[in-house]
Amino acid sequence: MSGLPILEVKDVSLRFGGVVALRSVSLSVNKGEILAIVGPNGSGKTSLLNCICGFYKPQSGRIFFKGVDITRMPIHKRMEMGLGRTLQTPYVFPGTVYENIMVGYVVRNGGIFRNLTYGAVEEARRRAEELIDFVELEPYRDAIATELPMGLRKRVELARVLMWDPEVIMLDEPASGLSLDERRDMARFILELNEVWGKTIILIEHEMNMVKDLAHRIIVMDSGRKIAEGLFKEITRDARVLAAYLGE
């Protein structure tokens, strides 16, 4: 299943004034795996993704993607290289679902004049339609994205990220705020992305059943530290993990 490391985080620390969000976190993500990151609220999961995608600049540590040091690279360059992430609170702009998805085309096709051709319009269109089918948003294709409920917005974001066909997809709580049915759908999409499309996935999730079903490997965070790493059955026996979840 899993191959060589595609993404490596080495000793990354991040502070906001007095608040320490990450304390020397290291981890590596293997090509083709689903790695789950779990931990209590405020343990630094989102901050870690923000460092990997470039939205936050860590005070120390390095991040390597496909062997390249991306620590100082601007966000859009990392996306061009093949990273992609969704947000805990999805971001859609006032426009149709279709428009919100097809915009992802510009990431790997940034040439200004190329982007203005009919060919580009048609290619983006074809790809967006495929992805709308994939995330099962056909009935909402022309709906205004900002008027959709949370569950559907999360699918819009996922499809948008898939527009540039990233190798590593980071999903920040893709199932939070979703109904049981919607959660099942989301789990199905993630599984298909991994098993059929061969995507490497970093999954942040509070829903333990989903983590148990999907993740090949799990990392547990607490107060900005990585406190455990392993298979589901391993980490659920770990004393530090139990302490973090049940409170000291």
Place this chain on the structure above:
Amino acid sequence: MSRPSGVFKESYLADMGFIQKRFHLVGLLLLFAFLSTLPLYAGDFYTSLFMLIFTFSVAIMGLNLLTAAGLFSVSTAALMGVGAFTASFLSQPPLSLPFFIVIPLSGIATMAVASVFALPALRIKGYYMLFLTTATQFTIEWILNYITKNVPGSVVYIAPMSILGHEFGMIEKYYVFLAIATIMGYLIAHIGRTPLGKAIVMIGEKDYAAHIFGVSPLKYKAIAFAIYGLYAGVGGAMWGYQIGLATPEHFGFMLSWEMLGVGVIVGGVGSYVWGSCLGTVVMIAISQGITIMVSRLSVMMPWLGPTAFGLRAILYGVIIAGILIAEPHGLASLLRKVKRFFDLFPFSY
């Protein structure tokens, strides 16, 4: 894909065309029939009024796109000035270039100027932009005044439109203007539906969030500014050809405000073509109407004296507020309602 029955398109592109239904085509044809025959029955006054509408529609299209990118600018008039002054330089001896070269070149020159002034704007957005572009407006006005400081009245001239020695009359110029407005309208509508056009709208909301999805705010703000400059420059050159001369006074701060407040916001942000055209019609109708009213008032009540001109701004504000209270997303949304009505007609439930 689920689609309404009876709608069949052979390619994705056709499906995305601007004309989706027969009545869109009918509406468009009626509009063109009206505009292309207008000079034949309307007098000089209305012909030149419509030329003015074409001119400002073009400039406002670019401003509308810039506004959709979350960038508010009140320097459009000054940039039109740059376009008009460039047209003067290119159309007069020694260059004496023909109008069909002068107009695009004026657009490109203004695009370059707008891009330079955009540099500090790339890192800010929203209402902070109003302060910055106010400075841009006055800086450009000052430069235009400086260029013409030895000319009485600061006037520059634009050579008459002509082809092979044949000088165009008002009606011929009208058709040139109609053609330019049509081309520029088509272009901006096309830009609007490309992925690049969507990226511009995406940075308009939360630019930092757009960045996480790989859409660089800096890059797309710069592109929006370039397009804005191009459209303002072409509009400015059109202005120059219509009037035959230009002075910095024509391109004042108030005009910039009217273009943003009425041309774009009353018209409808994001509706690059129809919103801009509607906004322009309202802008010109109000300013013509108020000018006439105010001059009548100052005849009837001479004691008003120069304060009559203050009335202009007040009336302007009242009318705009009224329109925006009735239609908060601008007149383009009214147009969408009409379109929707006909789309569903006769089953409008």
